[in-house]
Amino acid sequence: MGGLIAKGLFLEDNFNPKSTKIIITLATPHTPVLLLDTHIDDYYTRVNNFWDEFSGHNITIVSVGGGPRDLLVKSSATPTPHASINVITPDIPGVWLSVDHLCILWCNEFVLVVARSLFESVDYRTKQIIDDFELRQKIFNYHFLDRSGSKRYHRSIYPAEVPLWGSYRGENTWVQMNTTQMDWTVPKVMKPAHITVSLHTAADVLAIDARNHETRDWIFACVVETSISNMRVCKTGINLSMKAKIFPHKSGHKRKFALVDLSKLRMDGFTHVVVRTLPTDEKVAVTMELVRKRNRTLIGETNYLPKTTLISRTEPNALYYAVDMKSVVKPWNSYRLYVESHNCSIPSPGAVVSVNVPWNSEGSTSLLSDSTRSIPITIFDSKPAGKDVGDVKAHILLNPKCTYSIRLEYSIWLSIGALFTKVSLTIASYITVCLLLTLAYQLKALQEDSSCPLLQLAMPVAAKPYVVIQATALVSAVVQHISPYVPLLPTTDIQGNVGFVEMLIIPFVLYLASFAIVYISGIAMIVCIVFQGQAYNNVLLRFLNKFFFGLAWMSEWAMSGANKVPIVVSAFMVTVAYSACGGLALAIGLGFYFFKMVSLYEDFWEEIVYWPLRVLKAKLKQRKDKSVVTPKFQIPPVDDFSFHLTLLMLWTLTTILHVPSVLTWAKNYRYSNTLEPDPGFINGVIMSVCVGFLWQAEVPKSGLVGSKYLSHAVFMAAVLAMTFAQTTLYRLPVIVSGVFICVTLHQLVAPCFSEEEEPIPQLVEADSVQGGSGDLKSQLTELLQASSLSSLGQELSSSASSDLPAGDDGTDDEADDKNGAAEENGASEAEGNATPSSDASTSSFEQISEREIT
Numbered sequence: 131m132g133g134l135i136a137k138g139l140f141l142e143d144n145f146n147p148k149s150t151k152i153i154i155t156l157a158t159p160h161t162p163v164l165l166l167d168t169h170i171d172d173y174y175t176r177v178n179n180f181w182d183e184f185s186g187h188n189i190t191i192v193s194v195g196g197g198p199r200d201l202l203v204k205s206s207a208t209p210t211p212h213a214s215i216n217v218i219t220p221d222i223p224g225v226w227l228s229v230d231h232l233c234i235l236w237c238n239e240f241v242l243v244v245a246r247s248l249f250e251s252v253d254y255r256t257k258q259i260i261d262d263f264e265l266r267q268k269i270f271n272y273h274f275l276d277r278s279g280s281k282r283y284h285r286s287i288y289p290a291e292v293p294l295w296g297s298y299r300g301e302n303t304w305v306q307m308n309t310t311q312m313d314w315t316v317p318k319v320m321k322p323a324h325i326t327v328s329l330h331t332a333a334d335v336l337a338i339d340a341r342n343h344e345t346r347d348w349i350f351a352c353v354v355e356t357s358i359s360n361m362r363v364c365k366t367g368i369n370l371s372m373k374a375k376i377f378p379h380k381s382g383h384k385r386k387f388a389l390v391d392l393s394k395l396r397m398d399g400f401t402h403v404v405v406r407t408l409p410t411d412e413k414v415a416v417t418m419e420l421v422r423k424r425n426r427t428l429i430g431e432t433n434y435l436p437k438t439t440l441i442s443r444t445e446p447n448a449l450y451y452a453v454d455m456k457s458v459v460k461p462w463n464s465y466r467l468y469v470e471s472h473n474c475s476i477p478s479p480g481a482v483v484s485v486n487v488p489w490n491s492e493g494s495t496s497l498l499s500d501s502t503r504s505i506p507i508t509i510f511d512s513k514p515a516g517k518d519v520g521d522v523k524a525h526i527l528l529n530p531k532c533t534y535s536i537r538l539e540y541s542i543w544l545s546i547g548a549l550f551t552k553v554s555l556t557i558a559s560y561i562t563v564c565l566l567l568t569l570a571y572q573l574k575a576l577q578e579d580s581s582c583p584l585l586q587l588a589m590p591v592a593a594k595p596y597v598v599i600q601a602t603a604l605v606s607a608v609v610q611h612i613s614p615y616v617p618l619l620p621t622t623d624i625q626g627n628v629g630f631v632e633m634l635i636i637p638f639v640l641y642l643a644s645f646a647i648v649y650i651s652g653i654a655m656i657v658c659i660v661f662q663g664q665a666y667n668n669v670l671l672r673f674l675n676k677f678f679f680g681l682a683w684m685s686e687w688a689m690s691g692a693n694k695v696p697i698v699v700s701a702f703m704v705t706v707a708y709s710a711c712g713g714l715a716l717a718i719g720l721g722f723y724f725f726k727m728v729s730l731y732e733d734f735w736e737e738i739v740y741w742p743l744r745v746l747k748a749k750l751k752q753r754k755d756k757s758v759v760t761p762k763f764q765i766p767p768v769d770d771f772s773f774h775l776t777l778l779m780l781w782t783l784t785t786i787l788h789v790p791s792v793l794t795w796a797k798n799y800r801y802s803n804t805l806e807p808d809p810g811f812i813n814g815v816i817m818s819v820c821v822g823f824l825w826q827a828e829v830p831k832s833g834l835v836g837s838k839y840l841s842h843a844v845f846m847a848a849v850l851a852m853t854f855a856q857t858t859l860y861r862l863p864v865i866v867s868g869v870f871i872c873v874t875l876h877q878l879v880a881p882c883f884s885e886e887e888e889p890i891p892q893l894v895e896a897d898s899v900q901g902g903s904g905d906l907k908s909q910l911t912e913l914l915q916a917s918s919l920s921s922l923g924q925e926l927s928s929s930a931s932s933d934l935p936a937g938d939d940g941t942d943d944e945a946d947d948k949n950g951a952a953e954e955n956g957a958s959e960a961e962g963n964a965t966p967s968s969d970a971s972t973s974s975f976e977q978i979s980e981r982e983i984t
Contacts, residue, residue: 133158133193137212138177140184147184151259152251152266153191154244156234159203160193160210164555166790167809167860181212188263190214190251192270194240197228197494198508204551206510209490214267215274220494223277223376228494247273250283275491278374279346279386288369292347294324294404295356295365304361307418311447313530315415319407325416326354326362327403329396333420336390336403337450338374339527341415341479342383345408347371349388351400367404377482377527378497385479387527389450392420417530419449430455430465430507430524430538437539443472447530453538455507455522460631461552464508464544467524467536469498474532481534482527488520489513506541508548553636556623556856560637560644562783566848566869567593568648569776570841573873576830577837582769585652585776593648595641598845602852603633609853623856637852652779663728670725692722693729700822704815711795711805712814713788719818720785723778726825730771773830777870784813784863813863820874834880844869 133155139145165171195208195218209216220228225239234240250269253260260266272283280286295302303323305314310333314325327336338349350367374388390403407414428440430453444451457463469481481498483505496505507524528534571592572582606624613619624633658666667689674685692699699722707715751758788810795805823829847865855861 131158132156134160134174134177137181137191138173141176141180147189151189151261152248153189155191155193155208155213157196157200157203157208157231158193159207160213161207163203163207164790165858165860166787169807169809171858171860178212184212188261190263190266190270192247192274193217194219194222194234194274196230196234198506199228199230200234202231204510205492206552209511215270215491217274217491218494220496221491222274223495226378226495226497243273246281276372277376278372279376279384286346286372288347288371290369291366292350292369293365294350294352294367294406295363302363304363306362307420310420311449311530312418313415313447314417315413317413318411319409319414321409323407324363325405325418326364327405327418327420329392329401329403331392331420333422334391334393335421335423335426335450336392337419337421337527338386338388338390338405339417339449339479340374340386340388340405341379342412343386343407343414343416344384344410344412345406348406349374349390350404350406351390351395351398351402352404353399353401362402364402364404368400370403377484377495380478380480380497380499385482387482389525417449419447419530421450423452426450427452427454428536429453430467431457432465432538432540435540437537440536440538442535444528444534444536446533448528448534449530451526451528451534451536453524453526453536455524458507458509458522459513461509461512461548462545462631464506464541464548466504466539466541466544467507468504468539469526469528470503470535470537471529471532472535474529476529476531479529481529481532484525484527486523486525488522489517506544508544510548510551549636553640555859557640557644557647558783558787558859559851559856559862560640561648562780562851562855562862562866563598563641563848564589564593564644564648565776565780565783566844566851566865567598569780569869569873570844570848572773572776572830573837573844574841576769576773576832577834580832582772582830582832584768584772585779586649588772589645589649589652593645595638595645598848598852599634599637599641601849602637605849605853620854620858620861622853623858624853648779652775655775655779659724659727659731663731666724666728670721689725693726696722696726696825697822700818700825703818703821707811707814707818709804711791711808712810712812713785713792713808714795715814715818716781716785716788716810717792719821720778720781723774723781723821723825727771727774727778730774769830769832770828774824777824777873780866780869781817784817784866787859787863788813809860810863813867816867817870820870823874823878824870829877831877831881834876835883836876836880840872840876843872 133153136150136153136155139150140147162170162174191210191213192215193208193210193213195205195216196203197205197218197220205218208218218228219225219234219237219240222240222243224243225237227237227239229237229240247270250273251260251266252258269283272278272286278286301321303321305323305325307325307327310331312325314323316323340348347369349370350364351370352364352367354362354364356363356365370388370390373390374386377385377387379385392403395403405416405418407416426448428451430440432438440453441451453467455465458465467483469483471481482495483498484493484495485505485507486493487509490511492509492511494505496502498505507522509522513519526536568585568588571588575588576582602624606622609619609622613621670689671685674688699719703715703719706718748758791805791808791810795808798805847869851862851865855865
């Protein structure tokens with residue numbers, strides 16, 4: 131972010147813009163990587179608006195990206211329209227390597243390029259940065275883009291016209307190229323050597339590969355007018371040396387490569403091209419080839435096949451080939467180009483592949499070896515629609531002593547990687563959409579079925595991608611159409627010129643990935659609650675012990691009180707949001723929410739554990755009444771657990787989005803207890819207040835008025851999240867907070883307008899009802915008279931006393947029969963006025979007298 135801050139200094143009132151002449155940004159995201167709060171968005175907007183209108187265009191701005199290895203700041207985020215040069219390190223001459231986000235600071239090859247540029251930007255007379263903007267621009271262009279030879283720009287200032295004959299004393303050597311290919315290699319050069327190439331040929335391109343060639347002015351176009359000693363010579367030549375570019379070499383020697391357009395030179399009236407080499411004691415090699423561009427340009431298309439062979443064998447002694455990659459227009463159109471050598475008489479020099487992307491500086495130059503026989507061809511930004519900017523092209527410099535096979539293979543992994551790099555940050559939006567659609571379905575089920583299905587059961591039915599994707603496309607089109615007429619309407623995160631793949635295929639794939647993430651995360655959360663709930667409670671107790679002076683009973687009392695009166699926790703979270711930051715309040719709420727889920731699971735498990743006791747009660751009653759049946763196992767309702775699990779996952783996602791603000795607060799805590807400004811304050815307060823009711827009340831309530839309308843509102847919130855919050859992630863917590871408000875108000879207000887219905891709870895499931903209507907009435911009466919689990923001891927004692935002889939307990943069988951008949955009549959009379967209640971449904975046993983057991 132340092133480069134962006136450097137641009138932002140110009141917004142300060144006390145800053146003098148004339149004091150700055152050069153700005154070099156290294157891996158700076160000029161387009162925001164993560165928009166987690168409105169403050170970053172506002173800062174980017176203010177900086178970019180200032181530079182759009184800034185009149186001081188004499189400032190040289192260079193933006194450098196790290197290339198594919200920079201996983202933190204993708205290369206598509208580093209270019210800026212305000213920069214004079216936008217480039218990535220693999221395309222910088224002399225670097226030719228991708229670097230990560232930290233390595234860009236100390237990569238030796240790149241540091242040398244920056245240092246040379248800065249030193250040459252200093253005026254040696256004034257000891258200040260050069261005021262001439264055009265000269266500074268040429269210096270940085272030479273070092274970062276077009277270095278053709280020397281390490282210093284001032285030594286590479288090429289004169290327009292150079293004398294060729296008679297410029298050096300002594301004898302000159304003139305050699306004429308009589309064939310289409312020529313390899314001129316000498317151990318040392320004793321006198322100036324000139325190789326002339328006639329333009330009277332069918333070829334339209336001259337490829338030149340010079341190795342260990344130190345001559346600065348070395349390529350010329352001229353008109354041969356004189357013949358001296360049977361040699362056709364040029365007296366002067368037009369300098370073409372700037373058309374060369376340095377390439378990597380195996381041995382580390384300098385290697386220069388140039389492509390000379392012969393067609394244009396013929397149109398300008400030239401007759402020859404001259405390649406000059408000045409005297410040197412070093413070995414020099416120059417290889418040249420006359421080619422027809424049409425014959426040496428391969429069409430890089432696989433024709434919907436996974437791979438294809440562009441050419442099985444190159445022409446003998448071939449020096450240059452090109453591959454025109456017309457199909458590389460999107461980041462997911464990624465290929466791997468294979469250049470494999472065969473029958474090499476001399477292994478060195480190796481082949482070099484230079485990839486050129488015409489609409490931005492995303493090219494690369496790679497030296498191929500026996501271990502590295504392929505290079506990836508991928509782009510970070512799509513080709514501009516409706517503009518003729520050219521196609522991606524790969525220039526291949528070969529070793530003439532070898533033959534090569536060139537293959538092209540579509541790389542599914544490179545395509546997935548490029549696509550993931552481009553759209554990975556939108557996954558948070560799709561996860562939110564899956565959770566909101568699940569919540570919408572649960573709210574609808576609460577009114578229609580009086581039950582709330584578990585997350586894993588509701589998602590396959592509720593989270594249907596084709597519905598929400600089509601609705602998002604429709605809303606996005608409408609918003610883009612009316613946005614010019616509604617100034618306050620926020621912009622969508624969906625581009626207007628996207629195609630079929632961007633609008634449907636990619637969202638569908640992302641949605642399926644998000645669906646799997648939510649589904650697996652829900653299972654993992656349930657597993658954690660089931661198997662790690664007790665461990666979590668122990669950790670929480672140890673944490674509370676530090677605040678209660680090690681008194682375990684006080685910690686347990688505090689946890690129990692917080693569970694019974696959660697509004698106290700809600701008030702504490704609001705206090706934290708005011709005194710510290712909203713993100714910290716959400717983190718505390720997440721910890722308590724998990725504790726709440728553990729408590730709900732324990733209540734659910736208690737119902738299952740008590741089921742054997744109900745079976746024991748039925749067995750005891752069967753000793754008197756054979757018509758009593760053993761209850762079947764029935765899973766207790768999990769509506770509250772299912773409902774809160776979805777809300778917990780929404781809460782977790784919102785907390786994760788506010789983690790950066792919590793880290794910022796913790797880092798600055800020594801200076802201030804409160805985070806200013808706090809992007810999570812409003813969301814933290816709203817959600818803390820809402821859960822104060824959601825945790826305390828019996829939520830969710832089924833059969834409430836307006837549940838369907840609330841379900842539709844939550845669905846629209848999911849559509850808004852996909853439309854406005856795919857990359858503008860700070861809008862997601864706002865949408866989630868709005869959903870929490872709606873759910874809380876509905877659960878709080880709707881019961882006042884709903885008719886109360888208390889359905890008879892079904893505790894047991896009988897195989898059959900025996901004994902007629904009288905037996906059924908007696909079973910209902912027994913359920914209504916059920917008592918708490920504490921009566922188990924009395925029942926067991928009654929059972930023990932009934933085994934004594936009749937004389938011992940002062941009763942006889944006849945009296946028992948009379949008393950039993952009287953009790954049956956009383957129960958029959960009370961049955962008509964009895965009303966089932968939840969207490970009756972949850973009790974484990976009812977009082978069983980000695981007579982009933984015997």
